[in-house]
Amino acid sequence: MAAxxxxxxxxxxxxxxxxxxxxAEIGIDDIDTLYEDIPESLxxxxxxxxxxxITSELELERHMTDVLSVNRTCSENISFLGGGCxxxxxxxxxxxxxxxxxxxxxxxxxxYEDHGRFQALxxxxxxxxxLLETDVVNVPTxxxxxxxxxxxxxxxxxxxxxxxxxxxxxxxxxxxVIRTYCEPVMKIELVQHAPETAALDLEDLDKRLTSSVAALxxxxxxxxxxxxxxxxxxxxxxxxxxxxxVVGVDPVSLGVIKPPSQYGADITCGDIQSLGxxxxxxGALGGFIATRDEKKYxxxxxxxxxxxxxxxxxxxxxxxxxxxxxxxxxxxxxxxEFIGTAAALYGISSAVYLSLLGPQGIRELDQNxxxxxxxxxxxLAGVDxxxxxxxxxxxxxxxxxxxxxxxxxQEINDALLEQGIFGGKDLSRLSAELEGxxxxxxxxxxxxxxxxxxVEALEVLS
Amino acid sequence: xxxxxxxRLRNFHQAKWDEEVIFELSNPGERGIHYPQxxxxxxxxxxxxxxxxPASMRRESPPALPEVGQMRVLKHxxxxxxxxxxxxxxxxxxxxxxxxxxxxxxxxxxxxxxKARDIHPHQDESTVQGALRIMYELDLFFREISGMDRFSLxxxxxxxxxxxxxxxxxxxxxxxxxxxxxxxLITTIFSHPSDAxxxxxxxxxxxxxxxxxxxxxxxxxxxAAVSERTAGLFITNPEDIGIFNPHIAEFTRVVHEVGGVCxxxxxxxxxxxxxxxxxxxxFDLCFFNLHKTFSAPHGCGGPASGALGATKEMADYLPVPLxxxxxxxxxxxxxxxxxxxxxxxxxxxxxxxxKAYAWIMSMxxxxxxxxxxxxxxxxxxxxxxxxxxxxxxxPYKGGKRRIEQVRYSWEELxxxxxxxxxxxxxxLADFGFHLWQSHxxxxxxxxxxxxxxxxxxxxxxxxxxxxxxxxxHEARTEPDTVKRAPHNSVVHKIDESVYDDxxxxxxxxxxxxxxxxxxxxxxxx
Numbered sequence: 001m002a003a004x005x006x007x008x009x010x011x012x013x014x015x016x017x018x019x020x021x022x023x024a025e026i027g028i029d030d031i032d033t034l035y036e037d038i039p040e041s042l043x044x045x046x047x048x049x050x051x052x053x054i055t056s057e058l059e060l061e062r063h064m065t066d067v068l069s070v071n072r073t074c075s076e077n078i079s080f081l082g083g084g085c086x087x088x089x090x091x092x093x094x095x096x097x098x099x100x101x102x103x104x105x106x107x108x109x110x111x112y113e114d115h116g117r118f119q120a121l122x123x124x125x126x127x128x129x130x131l132l133e134t135d136v137v138n139v140p141t142x143x144x145x146x147x148x149x150x151x152x153x154x155x156x157x158x159x160x161x162x163x164x165x166x167x168x169x170x171x172x173x174x175x176x177v178i179r180t181y182c183e184p185v186m187k188i189e190l191v192q193h194a195p196e197t198a199a200l201d202l203e204d205l206d207k208r209l210t211s212s213v214a215a216l217x218x219x220x221x222x223x224x225x226x227x228x229x230x231x232x233x234x235x236x237x238x239x240x241x242x243x244x245x246v247v248g249v250d251p252v253s254l255g256v257i258k259p260p261s262q263y264g265a266d267i268t269c270g271d272i273q274s275l276g277x278x279x280x281x282x283g284a285l286g287g288f289i290a291t292r293d294e295k296k297y298x299x300x301x302x303x304x305x306x307x308x309x310x311x312x313x314x315x316x317x318x319x320x321x322x323x324x325x326x327x328x329x330x331x332x333x334x335x336x337e338f339i340g341t342a343a344a345l346y347g348i349s350s351a352v353y354l355s356l357l358g359p360q361g362i363r364e365l366d367q368n369x370x371x372x373x374x375x376x377x378x379x380l381a382g383v384d385x386x387x388x389x390x391x392x393x394x395x396x397x398x399x400x401x402x403x404x405x406x407x408x409x410q411e412i413n414d415a416l417l418e419q420g421i422f423g424g425k426d427l428s429r430l431s432a433e434l435e436g437x438x439x440x441x442x443x444x445x446x447x448x449x450x451x452x453x454x455v456e457a458l459e460v461l462s
Numbered sequence: 463x464x465x466x467x468x469x470r471l472r473n474f475h476q477a478k479w480d481e482e483v484i485f486e487l488s489n490p491g492e493r494g495i496h497y498p499q500x501x502x503x504x505x506x507x508x509x510x511x512x513x514x515x516p517a518s519m520r521r522e523s524p525p526a527l528p529e530v531g532q533m534r535v536l537k538h539x540x541x542x543x544x545x546x547x548x549x550x551x552x553x554x555x556x557x558x559x560x561x562x563x564x565x566x567x568x569x570x571x572x573x574x575x576x577k578a579r580d581i582h583p584h585q586d587e588s589t590v591q592g593a594l595r596i597m598y599e600l601d602l603f604f605r606e607i608s609g610m611d612r613f614s615l616x617x618x619x620x621x622x623x624x625x626x627x628x629x630x631x632x633x634x635x636x637x638x639x640x641x642x643x644x645x646x647l648i649t650t651i652f653s654h655p656s657d658a659x660x661x662x663x664x665x666x667x668x669x670x671x672x673x674x675x676x677x678x679x680x681x682x683x684x685x686a687a688v689s690e691r692t693a694g695l696f697i698t699n700p701e702d703i704g705i706f707n708p709h710i711a712e713f714t715r716v717v718h719e720v721g722g723v724c725x726x727x728x729x730x731x732x733x734x735x736x737x738x739x740x741x742x743x744x745f746d747l748c749f750f751n752l753h754k755t756f757s758a759p760h761g762c763g764g765p766a767s768g769a770l771g772a773t774k775e776m777a778d779y780l781p782v783p784l785x786x787x788x789x790x791x792x793x794x795x796x797x798x799x800x801x802x803x804x805x806x807x808x809x810x811x812x813x814x815x816x817k818a819y820a821w822i823m824s825m826x827x828x829x830x831x832x833x834x835x836x837x838x839x840x841x842x843x844x845x846x847x848x849x850x851x852x853x854x855x856x857p858y859k860g861g862k863r864r865i866e867q868v869r870y871s872w873e874e875l876x877x878x879x880x881x882x883x884x885x886x887x888x889x890l891a892d893f894g895f896h897l898w899q900s901h902x903x904x905x906x907x908x909x910x911x912x913x914x915x916x917x918x919x920x921x922x923x924x925x926x927x928x929x930x931x932x933x934x935h936e937a938r939t940e941p942d943t944v945k946r947a948p949h950n951s952v953v954h955k956i957d958e959s960v961y962d963d964x965x966x967x968x969x970x971x972x973x974x975x976x977x978x979x980x981x982x983x984x985x986x987x
Contacts, residue, residue: 008829010564012919013836022843022920031835034842034863035737037706042742048606053826057568060824067596068577072589081582084807091495093536095574098761100543101550105565107760108557108898109547113476113891115952116546117762120539122969123484129970130525136969139763142618145807153663176804180629180781184641185665229516256512258521281593282583282808283815284765293973295964304763305969307961308483311954317483318956322967328659330902333668338659340621341753345761348539355484355535356494359524364497370511375504393516417586425584448501 008055074279078450079422082397082441083223084144084171085282086274088252089445091356094276094349103348107341111320118319121344122306124351128288131251131354131362132268133259135293138303140286140347144271145177147287148217148248151267152178153337154289154300155215155244156186163187165208167200167218169226170248172430178217191216195433198226198390200234209237215244215267220260221253224439225373225397226390235264250274251288253395255362256370267291276353277346286343286350299326302337365444369396372451373442379455380440385462389437396441400424403436405462412461413438419457469928470921474894475950477544484538485971488528494535526972545952547896549760553922555844556890556897558867558911559654559702561732561754566824569757569817578816583808587793593812594792597785600769600819607830608728608748609741610771614780615810620729621656623749623768624696626805627725628664630747630772630779631694633802634723644693648717650679652701652869655901657727661696672905677705677858684716694723699743700730702901702911703857704841704864714744723747723776731755732915733838733866736831746776752811756818767814781805833916837866840914840923844868847927848912853878853934857906867913869906876908881937881944883908889933889947895926 007014013022023029035043054060074087081087098104102116111118125137141147152164164182166175168190179188189208192201200218216238220228228234235245246267247260252274260268272286273279291297298305307322321327328335357365377388377398385404402409413423424438442451499505512520530538554562572578581590601613617623628647635644647666649657651673658668669687671679679697695717700706707713714724726740726748732755740748752758752767760766772780782801783794794809825833845868848854853875856868872883887897887910900909914923936944946955960966968974 008825008832010566010824011829011832011836011916013840013916014832018920019836019839022839026839026842026846031839034838034865037708037863038734038738039708042708042711042738044609044737044739044742048736048827048830050603050606050822050827050830053829054823055826055829057566057824060820061568061572063823064572064820065575065577068572068575068592070595071577071581071592072585073576073580074582074585075576075580077589079582079585081584083584085583087580087582089497093532093539096536097539097543099570099574100540100548102543102546102548103762104570105549105551105554105562105759106546106762107549107554107560107562108763109896110887110891111956112888112948112951112953113547113896114762116542116544119481119483119545120542121762123971125969126483126485126971127527129972130527133525134970135973135976142622142764143807145804146618146622171807173804173807177807180803180805181625181663184632185663227516227519229518232518254521254525256515256521258519259525262521263518278579279582280579281581281590281812283810283812285807285811286765293964293969293976298964298967298969307967307969308971308974309957309960311956313954316480316953318953320956320958320961322961322969324961328655332655332670332902333658333662335655335659337663338621338625338656340654340656341619341760341766342764343618343761344763345765348762351484352535352539354527355530355538356532358492358494358527358529360493360529361495361497362527363524367511368497368500370515371500371504371508374508374511374514375500378507393514393519413586417589422582422585422589444497448504 074422077420077422078453080424080440080442080454081422083425083439084173085279086441086443087279087445088274088443090276090278091353093356094352097352098345098349103345111318118306120348120351122308122319124347125306127351127354128290131254132290133261134268134290136298137288137290138301138305140272140288140343141303142342143285143287144248144269145174146181147269147289148174149178149181150302150337151246151269151289152182152186152215152217154267155246157300158296159214159244161212161214163189163212164214165189165191165216167191167193169193169198169222169224170219171223197392198222198224199228199230205237209241209243213241213243215246217246217248219248221250221395224390224399225394226392227257227395231263253366255366257395272346272350275350277349284346286346298323300336302327302339304339368444372446373398376442376451379451383455383458383462386458396443398440399427399437400440401437409436409438415461416457421454421457469932470925471893471928471932476952478952479541479545481538481541483971485528487530487534487538490529492529492531494530494532552894552896553918553926554896555912555914555918555926556895558898558913559729561913561915563757563915564917565757565759566821569820572820573813573816591792594785596816596819598787598792600815601785603822604750604769604771607735608771609739610748611774612777612780612784613769613771614784615767615769615815616781616805617768617770618806618811619764619766620654620749620751620768621660622805623770624656624660624727625663626770626781627696627747628661628666629802630776631723632664633779633800635693637800644691646691647693647696648684648687649696650701651905652703653696653698653727654729657696666693677703678707678709681709681712684713688716688720688722690720692717692720692722694725696725696727698727698730700865703869704867705858706865710743729754730866733834735834737834746773747771752814752818757821758814758817765811765814767811783809836916840916840918841866841868844912844914844923848930851931851934867911869900869909869911871906872908872910875934875937879937879941881941883910885944885947886933889944890929891948892950893929895929
């Protein structure tokens, strides 16, 4: 028994009398007997080198608080970090709902026991559908990386082709995730960007569009925060080759930016961390995939897709799995890729978020982000030796070029950190083009004072 | 509460709010939340921010999201939550293979602190030492529990850990110049569907071993299947039927002999913590499901985490970064010679990782072992009593005992009464119980799988047994009651015919309106 002679609070049947009674009913004397099928050669007879259990909740909380206390948070400091994980405001009701035990601790109940889960996730799909202007959205995947990977794999199956072109302004982390997921089944080629604007290089695209190309995948806004203006031109070019157009998007931008489905994207994907989920060290991600409502698309999703129906009772909604037979749950390796536990709770949080924001809220939010990021770019561009790298319209993020200061980004970030400022992510090692550059993010949480303090600090440094 | 039928059964009824779909609650002009206006100096400097959006990229009309006041949004989702049966509320032993154990509230409270929530993955390492320490120490704990040499906490679930194992194996053979020729991967039918499917997603051809009459994966079939084309083996043990395969070291030996790599799906680890390890069975890779064995809640289907362990040799292929400790500070370790790159953006599902760490800290070595032993005791207690219910059987004689779960069959009940396993699950819902059928394909006819974990008291297990007995009794005496179930649930029999019909399925509200018309949506008045 753990914790000396006390029964562990999480293990009720450790009570000796109960244990004895259960053993007697089974007809044995000792729990060890239940392991008799495990041969001695496989038995671990050592001691696990794990500290003694902190069975007192009070002490456990103290220990955990102590461990975590050395973290310095984005709210205790001023953070300009983004690059796929963002500090957006999370409304109180999001946490209230995702903290509900009924949602938090549910898993895989039938549509009858878990009506609420099915409805909430159907609503998540529906709310995302309005934001993205698509009729099909899946139950969340792990993250944008997986959503992009699956979008790419879907393209390969739909076109029966195996080359994927990827705009090279993609997040470098995401590109690695895609490689892990898609190779060797799909062959990946990168398409260059214009050095001044970060826009997709249409000539390079043209050169690479062969009859093996399943799709072009690109991100808009790009990893550098630039907004691609030529979405429809790119879509037309790609479509004329019989290829699909897949766009990765930060959904929070879509209050004011046109959703990819409206400039020719066949598949849209991205991450819902921006929509009502905390940063959590980059740990609260969730991916979405969205398409038209055509059988050839729907049947290629590996994900759960919850549908709405009616019941035998007039006026009652029911929910359930659409086209379940395509999944690996139904037919193992004959299914589309694979399915399992992913990020459903974050989908529920995003459903609450979008319900709260509504059509006006998301526009207000986006306007706020645009104004602040434009203000930050303008002020930073006024600092000696500091420049905004790309000449384009930006959303939320932008690349700051520090080469004119003669200082390395790391040096600048170290100095900023001393003043309680988390400077942008250092991109110096990403490519020669980005030597001396950093990726900055500004959200609605950022204040004018935060931006002014950054500028003042840089003015002293440069 | 007083039991009915002289048993412990509850006079249960699930909450039913007859709640609308959120779009039906929309009233133009209502607002759920406001955002601040920007500071005057900002608008003076840059104007309205939106005018400069390139015309080709400007959204002309706002998204048609519902317009609902804040309290009504809250009420809506609270009502939906009440119409959901979480593990905290029921005796959730009926979801075998998924280890639905208690997820301690203190861990939720800790994970909800700003020190956990409000940190960014690109912060300077000096500012996230607490988070890195948790990841590093959790790696050490898992090394102990598995006997492996290093863990990556990056994979986002068990299935994702399987895909990541497949990527590691692919890279391993690639480094040896054998990636093209080693294109086959072997698994068993009683390993999770993803052991086959995620490996196939990485491009492998799958060979699936079936059980012999004892329920063991067929060793002779394995010997026949392996060759110089074998990339690896993915297998659980105990398998999803709850039987421990004592010949597992023979399986890994056979695969190693032809140059394959052995990956251990430890989704079923809850009964064997501290008892037997991946190391003793000579696996090269293994993974733990933190949302199962290590108590993080299942969240309606995630977030999750599949911590992937490797031997010293295979650790050279793990995704980056790992977490290291130089004696003074914790750091992100990118020095992995043959790394596959990344499985997931950033470092893993940190809230899940944090809860698993807190749980292990609360258990200690002794507590982990006790949890395993009591989980197995609870399971064999149910096993004894369920197999005494006429109509319920458990196939396969191999191994008298079961470890942490059992796959049962209602075949006899079905043959006798016409009540099938799905009917039973729906009738059990009327008493606040969940029962899951099992993964497909149904090798065991009319299957159900029960895994009680260590979390539930004997009294609760007895209550669940009474539920099973009651439904079996009804199947014989009033089968229609069972077949028409559920009766006390949120909804009545759902028209499932639309889900496989492209003209009728509706995966979003907008699709529903298009296919079934606005009138159909107004049926609720």
